[in-house]
Amino acid sequence: MTRRRWLLVAGGVLAVAWVLGAEWESIRAGVQENHLLDALVGGTFIAAGLIAIDRRPGNVIGPLMLTFGVCEYFGNWTHSGLPLFPTLFVINDLASAALLAHIALAYPTGHLRSRFDRAVLILTYVSLLGTALVAVLTMPLPRPGCDCPWTPHIFPIPSLFDDAYDLNGLLAFALVPLFLVAVAMRFRQASRAERRALLPLWIAVTLLAITYLLSAFASSHDTTGDPFAYLLWELRGVMAVAVPILFVWGLLSERLARSAVGDLVVELDRALPPEDLEAALARALRDPSLRIAYVIEGGRWVDRDGRIVPTPSSDSLNVTLVERDAELLAALIHDPAIESGLVQAAGVAAGMAIANERLRAEVRAQLEEVRASRRRIVEAGDEARRRVERDLHDGAQQRLVGLSLGLRMLEERSRDVPGATTDIEALQTELRGALQELRELARGLHPQILTEEGLGAAIESLAERSPIPVRVTIDREERLPAPVEATAYFVVAEALTNVSKYAHASSAAVAVARANGSLLVDVSDDGVGGAEPGNGSGLLGLEDRVAALGGTLDLESPAGRGTHLHAEIPCA
Numbered sequence: 001m002t003r004r005r006w007l008l009v010a011g012g013v014l015a016v017a018w019v020l021g022a023e024w025e026s027i028r029a030g031v032q033e034n035h036l037l038d039a040l041v042g043g044t045f046i047a048a049g050l051i052a053i054d055r056r057p058g059n060v061i062g063p064l065m066l067t068f069g070v071c072e073y074f075g076n077w078t079h080s081g082l083p084l085f086p087t088l089f090v091i092n093d094l095a096s097a098a099l100l101a102h103i104a105l106a107y108p109t110g111h112l113r114s115r116f117d118r119a120v121l122i123l124t125y126v127s128l129l130g131t132a133l134v135a136v137l138t139m140p141l142p143r144p145g146c147d148c149p150w151t152p153h154i155f156p157i158p159s160l161f162d163d164a165y166d167l168n169g170l171l172a173f174a175l176v177p178l179f180l181v182a183v184a185m186r187f188r189q190a191s192r193a194e195r196r197a198l199l200p201l202w203i204a205v206t207l208l209a210i211t212y213l214l215s216a217f218a219s220s221h222d223t224t225g226d227p228f229a230y231l232l233w234e235l236r237g238v239m240a241v242a243v244p245i246l247f248v249w250g251l252l253s254e255r256l257a258r259s260a261v262g263d264l265v266v267e268l269d270r271a272l273p274p275e276d277l278e279a280a281l282a283r284a285l286r287d288p289s290l291r292i293a294y295v296i297e298g299g300r301w302v303d304r305d306g307r308i309v310p311t312p313s314s315d316s317l318n319v320t321l322v323e324r325d326a327e328l329l330a331a332l333i334h335d336p337a338i339e340s341g342l343v344q345a346a347g348v349a350a351g352m353a354i355a356n357e358r359l360r361a362e363v364r365a366q367l368e369e370v371r372a373s374r375r376r377i378v379e380a381g382d383e384a385r386r387r388v389e390r391d392l393h394d395g396a397q398q399r400l401v402g403l404s405l406g407l408r409m410l411e412e413r414s415r416d417v418p419g420a421t422t423d424i425e426a427l428q429t430e431l432r433g434a435l436q437e438l439r440e441l442a443r444g445l446h447p448q449i450l451t452e453e454g455l456g457a458a459i460e461s462l463a464e465r466s467p468i469p470v471r472v473t474i475d476r477e478e479r480l481p482a483p484v485e486a487t488a489y490f491v492v493a494e495a496l497t498n499v500s501k502y503a504h505a506s507s508a509a510v511a512v513a514r515a516n517g518s519l520l521v522d523v524s525d526d527g528v529g530g531a532e533p534g535n536g537s538g539l540l541g542l543e544d545r546v547a548a549l550g551g552t553l554d555l556e557s558p559a560g561r562g563t564h565l566h567a568e569i570p571c572a
Helices: 003-028 035-055 061-071 074-080 084-106 115-137 158-189 192-219 227-268 276-285 340-349 351-413 420-445 448-453 455-465 482-503 539-548
Strands: 291-295 319-324 327-333 470-474 508-515 518-525 552-556 563-570
Touching (some): 003 074, 035 227, 061 084, 084 115, 084 158, 084 192, 115 158, 192 227, 276 291, 276 351, 319 340, 327 340, 340 351, 448 455, 455 508, 482 508, 482 539, 482 563, 539 563
Antiparallel strands (some): 319 327, 518 563
């Protein structure tokens, strides 16, 4: 047994002696109260505090519960004749509710979550300790109605002493509603796992707060001998017992949850598909929101599919880092209500599986980088095409058009010169041919109609220029991202070019539609078939272009039964 465990055992023995001695003093003094309930209220808080210190060292809730339980017996020990305990009793009697509020708002992590929680708790401590200080300073000697010795004070003013108690009771009407609002806000903002874990405790502390409010109302009126007032005090004691019991139950539930980590080890002993690792950890921790982020070369963080994710903050309550052989592997992003030690245990149990999945995620990230690089190359090529097309349209093409107009004017002035008209007409014919070739070149680089009017109009233009009839079906003519439209256009353009050159077809059909976040492009003909991607048809380049956007290109061309080209291009 460790030294800390020995100290806790010794503390437990002292606590039993403290509780039994306090109840004996009350019985010996003839105090009329429910001694069993009185022993349970403080005793359960002391026991729960010791268990919490053992199971969750460093968590403030354990010491708070231990303090509350020990202070509950100051009133019993006032009958021992020791002068210090009456002063301690007054402080505890007026300010102990602040400890309960602190326990409830900080459970289970020991940290306050919001500014409102902090404001409510600070106001509670300041208000209750302030009235307790006034009462201690003005405490009479001896206290009226009590034959036990009291510690003398500088200002023994009975009226102010009673006023401090009355003010303390009135403060309950302001502080308890604020506390209930803080509990309600935290419940509303809590995750599903946190609500499941905290619901019993929050019900208990809410009922306890309401009981305190009713007790304060009874205390502000003359309820001597009133059975209802007595019942309220008994009910408050019962609810106070429920708080530490539910806290201990939460610790035991955590222990049961740790057994799920053992089941996780058994589950990971067999090979799991990569997508099942997150699911297995989520089941073990009972947290469906759990996600894993993997750290890869360069300090980047990715998910299981290799997609870049924000860098997890190691200081966040919902992030637990997983290491293996002093190497950082991943971060478990989980519900903050789950105890960090439990998550760490699950991370250690799944360490080998996480290390393997991290390698897969790194490979996927590298593949994603390759795809992104291909997309950038295609987009850069398309932009270069558009720039050259604009230069040809705005530069050389306009100059040729201007030259054609100049020749026409020259022809008008040279009608009387023998042979000049014939020569000028020949030059105009050559110029028209050059201009047509230039337009075809510009259209092949990047058609202006695609940029200005969209994919539907551009495909209709291709169909009109085709030497064979082409039936075009466009599902919805809405603008898509420029790389998607350009890729779909060149798929149709290349397919129709192949049909006119090699298929010996009498007709063709083009269909464009959107489905499941992708643009579907189908080009078919009734030609001779037998087309293959690798025999100079340009389909290999199209396949690379489509793949660069994460799409697929399929070709069906049985001999004698036509050709069908199908492309799927992600556009969501």
